[in-house]
Amino acid sequence: MSFQLPRSPIAPLLVNPAVNLLRIAAAAASQDGEVDRETIALMRRQVAEGLLADLDPAQAWAELANGLMSDAPSRMLWVLRESRALQVLLPELDALFGMPQSADDPPTVDIGEHQFRVVDEAARRQAPLAVRFAALLYNVGKSDSPPEHLPAHYRHMERGLPRIEAIAERFRVPPEFRDLAVLALLEVERVHRAAEMRAGSIAAMLERVDAFGQPQRFDWLMLLCTCDFRAYPGRATRSYPKAAMLAAALDACKVLDEAALRANYEDDPAGATDALLEARAAAVARALRSERWAGQAAD
Known part of the structure; x- marks a missing residue:
């Protein structure tokens, strides 16, 4: 046609x-x-x-x-x-072409081409529009990284945040589209490193991304991270163990009796928050005793 x-x-x-x-x-x-x-x-x-x-x-x-x-x-x-x-x-997206990013084999990829592959992977997985929007934008802070640091992109999050906000305002997209793109900017690379984290850091990540309060958005973030992983050369058919690992960690935390725990700190909200985070960390440690290391080996 x-x-x-x-x-x-x-x-x-x-x-x-x-x-x-x-x-x-x-x-x-x-x-x-x-x-x-x-x-x-x-x-x-x-x-x-x-x-x-x-x-x-x-x-x-x-x-x-x-x-x-x-x-x-x-x-x-x-x-x-x-x-x-x-x-x-979308000049912010167009500017990514020609910028290198670390990869496996070859050792670097063009970020602009990579973002196009990410959104195609999102389409193959029938992702909603919010995920496809975020798939284009979470690396927009890397277009002007200092040449002496390439292919590393220090402080790209600080540069990317106002660009994502400007794009979202320009096209007047729904707030949840902007929020997911910002979340991806801040968290995709951290999720990729999840196998290296201690249980407490994983529990803190789940809290930071509001996986407990916004489970659908958390699922979308995991989908986007999977698409980013699989968009690199040689990974198109590989599984992404970090998503399964974090889902298991979240499930382990959900079974905690949060109300009972907070009841023990009725007059100490800060103590209740600390106790809950500690309980979640312990739950994550139990749940990932085997999955954590299996996921690290698979990546």
């Missing part, structure tokens, strides 16, 4: 030309979708002429969301990048 930009003088009366450009890009993400080189060249000329300059970001998001929820979102994103539309719509 091939898509071309309408050239009839009637076409602009039927749909905003800028929206039409994005719809063609989004259609490329569907099964068997593609855009020919001549059409991409035309799209590039239109973008250079300022076609997208006055487009309402809310309209743009509606088309981007359609593409992200298709079978292969990266095909839409590549069309947007090739036409230079990505520089206009």
Whole structure:
């Protein structure tokens, strides 16, 4: 299936030309979708002429969301990048191309290409739109890491946070989309290191990400971490033991009688919080006695 930009003088009366450009890009993400080189060249000329300059970001998001929820979102994103539309719509994402990140074999990957693979993995796993949105953005703080530190990206979280917030405001996405993207920014790399953590640190992580109060968001974070892991070369068919390990830790904590524990510290809220964290750490230690080391060996 091939898509071309309408050239009839009637076409602009039927749909905003800028929206039409994005719809063609989004259609490329569907099964068997593609855009020919001549059409991409035309799209590039239109973008250079300022076609997208006055487009309402809310309209743009509606088309981007359609593409992200298709079978292969990266095909839409590549069309947007090739036409230079990505520089206009998501310059924070476009800027990741050419930036290296540590990997296994090869030793580094291009972060921009990696994010496209992550969102495709999210599509293969039929992830909700919130996960696919976050899949694009959790590394946006790495586009301007100091060259002398590469492929490490020190303090990328501080740089990434205002960028994610700006993107979320620009497209007016639901708050839970922004919150998940921020959570991924802060926690994906920590989750990848979970097998090295002590039980108390794992219990603290579960508390920090509010796995007890927002279990669905925790599941989405684990899904996103799995997609990030599997997007690296050579890992597409490998299991991701950290997600199973943290799920087991969470289950172990859930069976604690929290109400009874807090009742013992009725007049000491701080003591109750400390006791609960200690009890959760002990529960995690019991639950992961074997799973913890198995997960470490598998990664």
